[in-house]
Amino acid sequence: MNPWMLLKAWYRQYTWPCVIFIALFSVALSLGVALLSQERAIKQSSANVSDQFDLIIGAPGSKIDLVLDIAFLQTGFLETVPTHVWHDLLDDERVKWFAPVVLGDGYAGSPIIGTTQPLLASIYGETENFPNIHSAFVGANVELKAGQIFQPQHGMLESSDEDEAEEHTHHVDYQVVRKLPITGTPWDNAILVPVEATWAVHGLGDGHAEDEHEGHEHGVHEGHEHEKHEGHEHEEHKGYGYEEHEEHDHEREGHNEVEHLGTFDEHDPLKPVSAFIVKPITIASAYGLRSDFSNNETQGVFPAEVMVTLYALMGDARALMSQITLICEALVMLSLVFGIAALFALFKREFAILRTIGATRSYLLLSVWMFVFSLMAVGLLVGMVLATLEVQWISYMLSNKVQFNIEATLGGKDWLFALAVLLVGSVLALLPALFVYRVSNEKLMQSI
Amino acid sequence: MLTLSNITVELDKQPILSLGDIALPYGQLNVLAGPSGAGKSTFLHTVSGQLKLTQGLVHWQGQSLFDLNESARSQWRSKNVGFIFQDFHLIPSLSALDNVILQHSFSHWRIPNELRQQALVLLKQFGVKDVHKNIGQFSRGEKQRIALARALSGSPAIILADEPTASLDKENAEFVIQQLKAQADLGKFVLAVSHDPLVIGQASQILYLERGVIQDESMDAA
Numbered sequence: 001m002n003p004w005m006l007l008k009a010w011y012r013q014y015t016w017p018c019v020i021f022i023a024l025f026s027v028a029l030s031l032g033v034a035l036l037s038q039e040r041a042i043k044q045s046s047a048n049v050s051d052q053f054d055l056i057i058g059a060p061g062s063k064i065d066l067v068l069d070i071a072f073l074q075t076g077f078l079e080t081v082p083t084h085v086w087h088d089l090l091d092d093e094r095v096k097w098f099a100p101v102v103l104g105d106g107y108a109g110s111p112i113i114g115t116t117q118p119l120l121a122s123i124y125g126e127t128e129n130f131p132n133i134h135s136a137f138v139g140a141n142v143e144l145k146a147g148q149i150f151q152p153q154h155g156m157l158e159s160s161d162e163d164e165a166e167e168h169t170h171h172v173d174y175q176v177v178r179k180l181p182i183t184g185t186p187w188d189n190a191i192l193v194p195v196e197a198t199w200a201v202h203g204l205g206d207g208h209a210e211d212e213h214e215g216h217e218h219g220v221h222e223g224h225e226h227e228k229h230e231g232h233e234h235e236e237h238k239g240y241g242y243e244e245h246e247e248h249d250h251e252r253e254g255h256n257e258v259e260h261l262g263t264f265d266e267h268d269p270l271k272p273v274s275a276f277i278v279k280p281i282t283i284a285s286a287y288g289l290r291s292d293f294s295n296n297e298t299q300g301v302f303p304a305e306v307m308v309t310l311y312a313l314m315g316d317a318r319a320l321m322s323q324i325t326l327i328c329e330a331l332v333m334l335s336l337v338f339g340i341a342a343l344f345a346l347f348k349r350e351f352a353i354l355r356t357i358g359a360t361r362s363y364l365l366l367s368v369w370m371f372v373f374s375l376m377a378v379g380l381l382v383g384m385v386l387a388t389l390e391v392q393w394i395s396y397m398l399s400n401k402v403q404f405n406i407e408a409t410l411g412g413k414d415w416l417f418a419l420a421v422l423l424v425g426s427v428l429a430l431l432p433a434l435f436v437y438r439v440s441n442e443k444l445m446q447s448i
Numbered sequence: 449m450l451t452l453s454n455i456t457v458e459l460d461k462q463p464i465l466s467l468g469d470i471a472l473p474y475g476q477l478n479v480l481a482g483p484s485g486a487g488k489s490t491f492l493h494t495v496s497g498q499l500k501l502t503q504g505l506v507h508w509q510g511q512s513l514f515d516l517n518e519s520a521r522s523q524w525r526s527k528n529v530g531f532i533f534q535d536f537h538l539i540p541s542l543s544a545l546d547n548v549i550l551q552h553s554f555s556h557w558r559i560p561n562e563l564r565q566q567a568l569v570l571l572k573q574f575g576v577k578d579v580h581k582n583i584g585q586f587s588r589g590e591k592q593r594i595a596l597a598r599a600l601s602g603s604p605a606i607i608l609a610d611e612p613t614a615s616l617d618k619e620n621a622e623f624v625i626q627q628l629k630a631q632a633d634l635g636k637f638v639l640a641v642s643h644d645p646l647v648i649g650q651a652s653q654i655l656y657l658e659r660g661v662i663q664d665e666s667m668d669a670a
Contacts, residue, residue, distance in 0.1 A: 001553065001554055001555060001556075001557070002553045002556065002557045002558065002559075003553070004553070005542070005546055005549075005550055005553045006539075006550065006553070008541075008542070008546075009539045009541045009542045009546075010541075012541035012542075013539075013540065013541040349537075350539070353533075353537040355498065355522070356493075356496070356498060356525075356531055357525070357526070357531055357550075357551045357598070358522055358523065358525045358526025358527070358529070358551050358554050358555075359522065359526075359551075359554050360519050360522040360523065360554065361518070361519065361522075362519065363554050441493075441498045441499060441500075441518075442459060442499060442500070445489075445490075445493050445498055445499060
């Protein structure tokens with residue numbers, strides 16, 4: 001037996017119901033697939049972000065907050081880390097490199113991060129150091145170009161009120177010297193400045209010992225306010241001539257800060273930072289450091305470990321989400337299948353004719369099953385195409401929202417899910433087929 | 449020979465057909481007449497094995513039809529019986545050719561070429577020109593010619609026609625009767641349910657059915 005000829009007739013006869021069936025099925029399927037694919041992509045993308053940081057040392061508190069604030073640059077409130085930690089890290093042989101992270105200021109929605117060169121090298125592969133204390137490197141998504149000058153604002157001001165903005169603005173200038181390469185992480189939205197600058201902007205000085213400045217050639221010191229404060233106790237004004245309401249000369253040719261910025265020793269009066277990003281020499285060193293820095297003053301956190309905890313929580317939700325999605329798909333299919341069954345009930349006479357001219361019950365069963373199943377199979381293919389588009393669109397929207405790159409693609413798991421839906425559908429497709437199969441000849445014959 | 453023995457058919461426990469012993473031969477036009485609701489169509493569905501008998505026997509050329517299970521009766525019908533209906537009952541979304549050969553897809557994965565060729569010959573013989581046009585584009589007369597081609601496709605030995613001329617003009621009705629007679633002349637079993645005087649006038653044997661019971665039987669009306 002070959003039901004194709006009959007199927008061809010039904011496709012023509014019920015074109016619109018077929019189109020509606022395929023559309024509903026494919027949309028329901030695509031949403032389910034896109035949802036699961038997106039969840040996986042978020043997990044993978046966030047793991048990619050956190051994997052860049054081996055160990056974060058911050059003040060005691062929520063580990064999740066620390067990871068979100070430092071790795072994902074979410075603007076939360078972090079306690080500062082005591083300054084002696086810096087000295088401790090300087091002296092620790094288990095540390096390959098470390099870099100401070102000072103949060104607090106922002107510009108046009110981008111966080112300004114005070115740090116040192118090793119972090120630039122680690123995240124962006126940037127080999128150069130900040131050329132001077134007024135310099136800023138900006139992430140790929142920051143809407144600032146090389147050469148542009150901007151003034152930082154305290155906190156992440158979102159208001160468009162000019163007076164409010166003015167109130168929160170630090171009247172010091174940063175000049176963009178370089179646009180950093182794309183990383184696909186929230187750090188693409190970051191503005192990076194020398195850690196000394198973030199201290200100085202807040203009137204904490206630059207973190208370098210007095211004699212150190214004298215021993216270095218800082219062109220920026222000369223002719224600036226620094227001389228005026230020499231010998232005074234106002235530490236906040238010492239250093240690089242950072243003073244609010246002051247016009248700066250950005251032409252700093254010949255100065256030699258680059259050798260100095262980010263380089264500290266045990267004599268330097270270091271200032272508080274939000275956290276340290278630490279690259280341990282070995283895995284054993286990492287565990288040792290985490291243990292040693294987990295006390296009542298600090299906490300050491302492996303971001304990957306924190307993410308695993310988060311994923312474990314998400315994992316339960318994911319399993320539930322998968323089941324709910326599958327149930328929703330099944331309900332959609334069930335309603336569609338009943339719609340088809342109702343449609344066939346209207347065409348009882350056609351089945352009566354087919355039975356009269358010799359069609360067996362099994363021929364009709366196969367025909368109806370193949371009809372519904374073929375619609376589902378087409379719906380699956382259309383649904384997967386739709387899912388691909390939806391995934392790209394949702395990824396784009398989410399990436400903009402969370403400020404890091406979420407790259408979702410349909411993989412084997414999504415096709416398996418789709419095939420599982422089709423398998424359930426193939427069973428449900430038996431319902432209208434059995435409905436037609438079970439109708440008695442007596443009832444059918446009454447219709448002709 | 450079609451032989452019916454002491455047949456009773458019930459629907460919802462109500463007898464709708466009650467027949468004694470009847471024998472109808474091959475090779476002639478047999479007509480079943482009677483008023484609406486008399487059970488004429490039920491008679492056709494019974495002798496073609498579609499309705500279950502409450503009691504009695506149906507024999508075709510000596511073979512007891514209801515000794516076959518339902519699936520086997522369907523296959524027997526597909527192979528041996530050609531049906532013609534008053535309203536043609538063609539599949540509207542198929543072409544004329546596809547309607548004629550559809551029944552062969554019940555038993556074949558690929559319809560044999562000789563059956564396809566035969567269908568084309570029948571359609572041509574009955575004056576159906578564009579065999580690939582959809583049924584909806586044909587006139588009523590043409591539709592009945594296509595239905596006639598479907599009934600004769602595969603050369604079944606039995607032709608059962610239910611009011612085959614009721615919805616046709618005289619010219620088309622005469623054409624259908626002529627074809628039924630021709631099939632009978634070929635030695636086939638032909639039974640037409642009809643109260644059309646044109647059909648009755650050509651009948652070799654007439655059964656008159658009323659309220660499910662044969663009231664009268666006449667021979668050689670033609």
